[in-house]
Amino acid sequence: MPAPQPELPEPAHPDIDSMLSRKFGKEIANYFSGSPLNRVSFLRPDHTFLSQALKHPSTSFLLFNxxxxxxxxxxxxxxxxxxxxxxxxGNDPFAKTEEELVKEYDSSTYIPQLVFLGLDGHKEGLIYKDHYKGAPFFALDITPKDAATAAAEALIKDVESKGLSFSKGRMHLSLPAQEAAIYAEARHLLDWNARNPFCAACGYPTLSVNAGFKRTCPSKDLAASVQNAENTPDRPPCATRTGVSNLSFPRTDPTVIMAVVSSDGQKILLGRQKLWPPYWYSTLAGFLEPAESVEEAVRREVWEESGIHLGRVVIHSTQPWPYPANLMIGAIGQAIPGGEEIHLGHDAELEDAKWFTADEVRVALRVGTGGPGEPAGPEYKEGGLRLPPKTAIANQLMAAVVGGFLGGEAKI
Ligand SMILES: [Zn+2]
Structure with a gap:
């Protein structure tokens, strides 16, 4: 049997009438969005808040190894x-203010990465300054390392002895939607912190601040190994300490993914990569390049990969994709008359690209979706088109097209 596919998140306020919904259709929420957490981002530098959140009995820590x-x-x-x-x-990594921690920075001290994810206001929990209520959620990297090795190994052993495990699955597409969104935020931030131990401007080690949402390049480092010739902890000037700098904030890389419709609106262009199992196709996708609009990126990628010339492009919905730091911008583009001839020669990314009828796609969405290599449903006939599961935005884009764009939901 195919793996069960979780329900997608609900868009915000789906039942409230809106002139925007009447004009543009219902909002589509994709998998990995729809978090139940209020991120209260303005409280991240507030260590009084973080300290209370850390120790509250309602607090949950999502552990990563x-x-x-x-x-x-x-x-x-x-x-x-x-x-x-x-x-x-340790007892409380937020006991001192952020300013004090920056002043006392010592790059030789290993600090396990902790990220404050937000407050779940649907649950009883912490009340801070009367306004901010809910059960706090943190993510913690317990990969055994440096001085934290023994404690981390003991914790790993303890949780594994309770029958829990660190999931080796690659994509985690079977979690319920709200859990998936919490996991996505946590994974994205832990990965970004782990990849950025050094300042991109000056090359010196950085310190995690703002509860895991920023890395700063302190002006002093007490570690003897990096002391300068004058034997002081001062570090050279760094551009990130002056003016506006975006060097030390988490990045999100935009990618475009698009359903391509023929000029008569009757067919959909899909492509396949060499490594995919037989009969597997999906929408085309690629990275947004610097100084390019989303619409231009969609037209460029489609032409480079398939030779098709697109006219109008509309943005349909978006999907956070924490592998490692992407936002998938889902679009629908329509080929111009005379621009529909497939040419795969520009870019060797695709093994094949083909026009499929709306009916073929409709049937495959009903009986042939799943992860690559997974079995299809019982109604699938060998040799029929296979498509990604609904947790992938590609599925939503195709469903929107064959559903006639009305409300963005598939009529299958
Ligand atoms: Zn620096």
Missing amino acids: KLEPLVKSPTELAYAKYSDVQPVI
Whole structure:
């Protein structure tokens, strides 16, 4: 049997009438969006808040070992409590202010990466300054490392002895939608922090601040190994300490993914990569390049990969994709009359690109979706078109096209 596909997240306020919905159709929420957490981003530098959130009995910690999340099963994340993580993080990494921590920076001290994800206001929890309420969520990297090795290894052993495991699955597309969104935020930020231990401007080590959402390049470093000739902890000037700088904030890389419709609106262009199993096709996709609009990127990628010339392009919906830091911008583009001849020679990315009728795609969305290599449903006939599951925005784009764009939902 094919793996179960979770329900997609609900868009915000789906039942409230809106002139925008009447004009543009219902909002589409894609998998990995729809988080139940209020990120209260303005509280990230507030260590009084973070300190209370850290120790509150309602607080949950999502643990990662080598970027693999702790799970009870493929459909359920597992969370730890403050008492579980305290040996790894110490009593309170937020006991001092951010300013004090920057002043006392010592790059030789390993600090396990902790990220404040947000407050779940649907649950009883912390109340801060009367306004900000909910159960706090943190992500913590417990990959055994440096001084935290022994405590991290003990915690890993402890959770594994309770039947929990660090999920080795690649994409985690079987979690319920809200869990998937929490996981996506956590994974994206832990991965970004792990990849950016050094300042992109001056090359010196950086310190995680703003509860894991920023890395700063301190002007002093107490570690003897990096002291300068004058034997002071001062570091050279760095451009990130003056003026507006975007060097030390988490990045999100935009990619475009598009359903391509023929000029008569009757056919859909799909492509396949060499490594995919037989009969597998999907929408085309590519990276947005610097100084390019989304519409231009869609037209360029489609022409480069398939030779098709697109006219009008509309943005349909977007999907966070934490592998490692993407935002998929889903679009629908229509070929211009006379621009529909397929030519694969420009770019060797695709093994094949083909026009499919709306009926072929409609049938495949009903009976032939799943992860690459997974079996299809019982109604699938060998040799029929295979398509990605609904957790992939490609599926939503195709469903929107064969559903006539009305409300963006498939009529299959
Ligand atoms: Zn720097």
